[in-house]
Amino acid sequence: MRGDRRQIQTAVLGSADSEEPLILPLEAIELDAFRRRHEHDTFWCGLLLGGCGVQLATKLYTDRVCHFAHHPDPDGLPQVCGRHARGVASADHLYVKSAAAAWLRGRGEDEARVDFARPDGVPLGSVVDIRWQGGGLRVHLDQAVPPAWDMEGHEPVLGVSVPVDPDTLIRRWYVHRIGLHSEGTTRRIRIGTEAFSRPTEWFALDECEMTERGLSTPAVERIVRSRSSRPVSPWSAGQSRKAPDAPARAQGLLRRLADALKVESVVVVSRVCRGIAAVTDVDEKTQAQLQAALSEAQRWLEDQAEVRRELFARLEEAVGTHGIEQVRPLLVRVNATASHDRTETESRIVDAAAVQLAAHRRQRQTAAAAAKRDSGQARQAADRVRTLLANLRRRGRGQPREAMRETVRQLLQAAEEAGDRIDPRERDQVNSWKKRAGLDTPSAQAVRPAPGERAPKQKREPLLHERVERRSWFKKPCPRCGAARNTDCLNDDGVGNGSRRQLPHDERLQLIISERKSRAEPPKQLKQGRRSRTVPPMPTTSWQVVDVTCPDCNAGPGSRCTTPGSRPHQSRVARFRLRFPSA
Template sequence: MLAKGLAMGVDNRQIQTAVLADPESDDPVVCPTDSDELDEFREEFADTTFWCGILLGGCGGQLTTRRGNVRVSHFAHFPDPDELLPECGRRSRGVASADHLYVRTATQTWLRRQGHAPRYRYIDRDDAPVGSLVEIELDGYTLLLHMDPATPPDWDAAQAGDIILGPGVQVDHRTLARRGHVNRIKFVSEGNQRVMMLGTELPYVGTDWDFELADCTVDEHGRLITPVVTRAEAARAAAERAPVPRPRSEKTEGPVQIGTLTRLINTAVQKKEIAAVRQLRDTAQLQIPRCESQALEHLQRAIDRASGLIDEQDHARRRLFAQLDEAVRHAHVYKVTTLTPHVRRFVQGDAPITPQETGILNAADTFLRDAREQAARRQRAAEERRVAVAREREAHHAAKAEEHKGRREAEAQERKARNRARGQVQHIAGRLRREPLSAEQQKLLVDELVCAAKEAGDRLSEAEQQKVDEWVARIVAPAEEPETAGNASPAAQPQLDAIMEPAKLPERLVPAVAAVRGALKKAARERTVTSWNRLEQQLGSALPSLTSNERVQVLVQVDRSAADDKPLLSSLLAAGDPHFAYQYYRHVLGALGLDAPDDDEDLRDVVEADAEQVFTDWRLC
């Protein structure tokens, strides 16, 4: 019943990540959301404890796994009735909340194979909460991983190593163009683990994730080198060695004003109108023989600026076409899809495309058309598989539901039979206690009592089984004094004394009433059930050892002194201890003038409803 009390709302947090062994561990784990996978997870980690880790931003409390009925399966905190732990701020934290701890798991072996001795530090400060930044120290250099978009990188301050961006961390276009590339990481789930993926983002291209961690290295300057970085630097070096195109020679039509031409070139360069800059530069180069002195100096300066812009444009154009050609040859669908429209926009308003460039664009268009057709075929095949799997799953679920229904009906029939047998036990015991019977009649009834008790099985309470045993012992024991045995009444069984009125309550029980009332109110506010043993541990000397009758008297006074519109606080004890419900709670209800069902199943429903009403009413207080 305690677990049911928790499900009623004591702990409504959904926590998907934890650490193993102790609160300060940096060994993370993810709770499976599927109920079937949760069973395998519990078996795998049967000898390990789970904690709300400090490095996860948690409270340091111990966690347990909880199977989800309405919600997904998740970690949940152990109850803290003494309120010793601080309030935990990790509410509805997903699997990504532990990604900064998986950095060590993913990179440690890889770095050691390269001869490095990595040391990991999880930065925790006011402007960067734990999990935002992870430092990997390598022989005097640092790899700084930015995991949180809310903590922007300081590109100018990072001089000792390399900066790597996590999911969602943005880099502005100017910084990306100046650096030439930025490396990124992201994590994907595989079972109850998170797997790290590396990628490299290039200007105008996007991020390439199509390589393995084993293909990457950290060089002697502490820089992360991926295959994309290697290709980009090689292409940049080749482009710098390429010859600059010779200017076009065109005849000028009519006289040209040198000052006007200079201003036109400067304006076109400022607006980056590439086609106009090309034409004006070629015209200006033809006018150089006509110029001298200061006019020649101004015109030459304008020509140099125009040539610089054209060189940058030509360099970027060659790089983009080379990347597009390589993406087509290596069948990288995402790259081709991203680069093709960008290349077309880039060459608009510029010099006409060459035959070689036309061939690259045509090859890209053909590749994309084929890729779309293949994707459509794969989608149709996947949809057919999905439909087939759905049908199979539906048939399986129908069979399981039918099997479960049959099992439930059988269990219900068995439970009814045991309840009937239990009722028969109570009826026979009542006859033995009330009716004057001969020894032979008593023996026959006791035989029937034993058969009924055997059929009732675990549906009998401890007190009911004790009564059966007493009657069996009484029948089989030899009568020492026939006269006494004949006159003795079977009604002399242990019974609860009459419930005392408040004025007659012993003075020594008055403090116990106040202590129990306070403990039950605290449990109601915390939306949890309890038991008498737990009350004794919690209250200590304030709750002395009491007889069964004294316990009932105390609980009657607790609920009798409550407000008339409040439900019974003692229902929290009955919900937390079914044996208490059957043995005492009926007496409490009877003493308060309330009806108690004879059937234990009905009584259990009443107890659960009363406990839920207690939680509802005390939440509003």
């Protein structure tokens, strides 16, 4: 995975699993004050932000915005973080949880719960569920999850980027929205109320209340009052208010019809058409306008009726084939655009879809609970892997060999249970310790005896560092890490403590073993007619000489000379000695 180089603007205080977010100031002069204010605090790439859990540092710039940055890796490797959201809005779900909990406590709801829901595995922070004894809210901060308007106990509250169709506004009278804006190093919350053909009105959270209808704002109270009571006539009982004349009423209906068609509201268009049909006592020109508008509206309603029939047919087909991925968006669209005047058949289709979705939701919740348990076990195993690796780095060299091998066995078991919870670098360290302990062969992985039983004795193949005496470990340069003669190998796989390895790389040891083996081989006999002669031993091993190009036969690196027996030319040996005088 490549590191994400986008600038990090949010973090959490105190620890990786903290729920206390904060925003870093963008300007250098503000960052100085921020550092003084948080002199004794630590900042983390929080797990609830989707981060890696590593500590962060503040970066001050005068030519660009300031931001958080990961602390460098102890081994000097680049820090890899899979966090997706890094901007100022990436911690909004934490701010919502904190504000909602404080708001509910102030109204006597001490046992209220605020959770970060993840339906269908959506990213953490898209949905926030707020529950108390008398009701609940589901806050949609983005469009990842479509709002469910008919879900009991979850009144939707939409972020400013979440769309809502006009029919829903007409059917529900209003919807709530949530907005967050930055103030210093925190985010403030406002609640908005949006109604059909009305601008959204915004209020502070303290201006909102919980009622039997759910979340209520001053705008909600005005909307409910206007819908529930008839306006009081300003005229006295003895006076009669003059009704608008027919031409004026006709022009008003035409304007309402145009607005309803613009927002594609079937309910309002049908209602206005009935009003147009009832208009009389107008001149021929106005009557022609009304008839033309009515005919156009009727054609539009017929088209919408056909779209509605097709929509319910697709939903019924999806329910019959158990296509959950098709049922869910179709049911949301049906509830949003075709919730009025349903026939018995349409209601039956919607009920069947709702039952199927509910069953699928229960199955998914059961699977999610099992996955959560497995995930928790894998996370514990990954922590165990890191603990065992740290113990091996500290005590691996001083431990008795059998004790070290037992620790490595525990490490291998924990790594298998952790699965992909450990990163590639940790996996490489596990494999290195497995090889170092001699557990990388099938015989070494044999099942251990039960407690109280004696294990059969098995002849073990000596490891490479056991086949070479310690004084000869570093006589040759290392072909893997480039360490010079008489110098320890670099710790490039993290199996030792510090920047140098306690044991040389296997490639370095194999170099010594191969050279000794070539010296121990008897000289080759070359035939020349009826006579034979003994080939004297070469001054260096043949695989070293062939690393250079031969001046006589132009044999390239890695290729042998074209002499009898492939013995290298003397000019090639001289060139090799000139290039590698210490060999």
